[in-house]
Amino acid sequence: MFDWSDLKYFLAVAKAGSTLAAAKSIGVNQSTVHRRLQELEKRLGCQLVKRHPTGYRLTEFGEEMLGYAESVEDAAVAFERHVSASSKEPRGTVKVTCPAAVGARLMRSRLIEKLRTRHPALRVEFAMSDMTLDLAKGEADIAIRAKTPTDNALFGRKIADSQWAVYASHLYVARHGSVRRAADINDHAVVMFSGELRDHQSVRWLKSVAPKATVAAHGSNLTALLMAAKSAAGLAPMPLIVGEYEKDLVRVFGPVPQMATPFYLLMHQDMRQTPRVRAVFDFVIEHLSVIRPLLNCEPEPFPTRKRPSGRKSADGRNITSRKQGRR
Numbered sequence: 223m224f225d226w227s228d229l230k231y232f233l234a235v236a237k238a239g240s241t242l243a244a245a246k247s248i249g250v251n252q253s254t255v256h257r258r259l260q261e262l263e264k265r266l267g268c269q270l271v272k273r274h275p276t277g278y279r280l281t282e283f284g285e286e287m288l289g290y291a292e293s294v295e296d297a298a299v300a301f302e303r304h305v306s307a308s309s310k311e312p313r314g315t316v317k318v319t320c321p322a323a324v325g326a327r328l329m330r331s332r333l334i335e336k337l338r339t340r341h342p343a344l345r346v347e348f349a350m351s352d353m354t355l356d357l358a359k360g361e362a363d364i365a366i367r368a369k370t371p372t373d374n375a376l377f378g379r380k381i382a383d384s385q386w387a388v389y390a391s392h393l394y395v396a397r398h399g400s401v402r403r404a405a406d407i408n409d410h411a412v413v414m415f416s417g418e419l420r421d422h423q424s425v426r427w428l429k430s431v432a433p434k435a436t437v438a439a440h441g442s443n444l445t446a447l448l449m450a451a452k453s454a455a456g457l458a459p460m461p462l463i464v465g466e467y468e469k470d471l472v473r474v475f476g477p478v479p480q481m482a483t484p485f486y487l488l489m490h491q492d493m494r495q496t497p498r499v500r501a502v503f504d505f506v507i508e509h510l511s512v513i514r515p516l517l518n519c520e521p522e523p524f525p526t527r528k529r530p531s532g533r534k535s536a537d538g539r540n541i542t543s544r545k546q547g548r549r
């Protein structure tokens with residue numbers, strides 16, 4: 223009989239496409255993934271994955287077993303959720319997934335310390351990433367996301383707005399000049415999102431105001447745009463909570479209302495009565511007056527680049543999972 227927990231390693235490799243990426247996703251070393259996957263295949267008597275030059279691919283047998291393994295994972299996650307919900311006291315670890323800039327600002331504040339004082343048995347673990355972790359599969363307990371939720375299984379509310387502007391490196395501005403109006407961007411090189419983010423508000427806005435701009439680089443995430451901008455590749459849109467605190471960058475235009483994105487605080491419906499998760503969720507809502515300025519990052523009037531004052535509030539209405547229009 224095989225070890226049920228070995229299915230976790232099979233699923234990680236199937237999703238990530240490599241043992242290294244799988245190891246990072248579940249917090250173990252690569253050799254552990256290799257060993258546990260090989261042990262599972264030995265117990266089953268069949269090969270689940272096959273190595274290729276570009277990574278690992280499922281065998282025909284692996285493809286057949288993937289759905290069954292996912293069902294086991296779903297059942298295990300549901301089991302864990304119900305066990306957690308049965309606890310009366312908020313204790314244990316709550317994993318919060320959010321963009322890196324958001325996590326960094328929350329950790330620099332005194333909010334986490336205040337939460338620990340109120341609930342000594344609680345521990346918050348931040349998963350700071352551009353990737354969207356699956357709350358339904360227990361990859362995180364709470365999410366702070368800069369996009370409107372579309373999953374009907376999620377519960378939450380809008381907590382702030384993220385303002386965006388256009389940035390460039392000091393070197394780029396010295397070489398090519400700055401921007402006085404949006405149409406001037408046509409005369410510059412730009413960096414924009416690609417892949418899953420190719421329809422992002424910033425991409426739509428850039429294409430609408432500067433259709434003749436030279437696209438110097440594409441990036442699938444914010445980190446890629448940041449690195450390209452810092453290397454003087456071109457102008458790059460990014461949230462103020464990132465751009466305003468990068469000493470290598472200067473804000474050349476904005477903030478731009480059309481690029482603003484909402485921040486939502488979310489958890490899975492099944493976790494609403496889980497004390498440890500509910501305690502953190504309710505704590506964030508209770509302290510929105512402190513958290514909103516951290517996420518809004520309202521700047522001084524352009525082009526002064528002093529530190530943000532953070533006085534602007536955001537709409538904190540309850541939401542459902544349906545897409546909502548901005549007021």
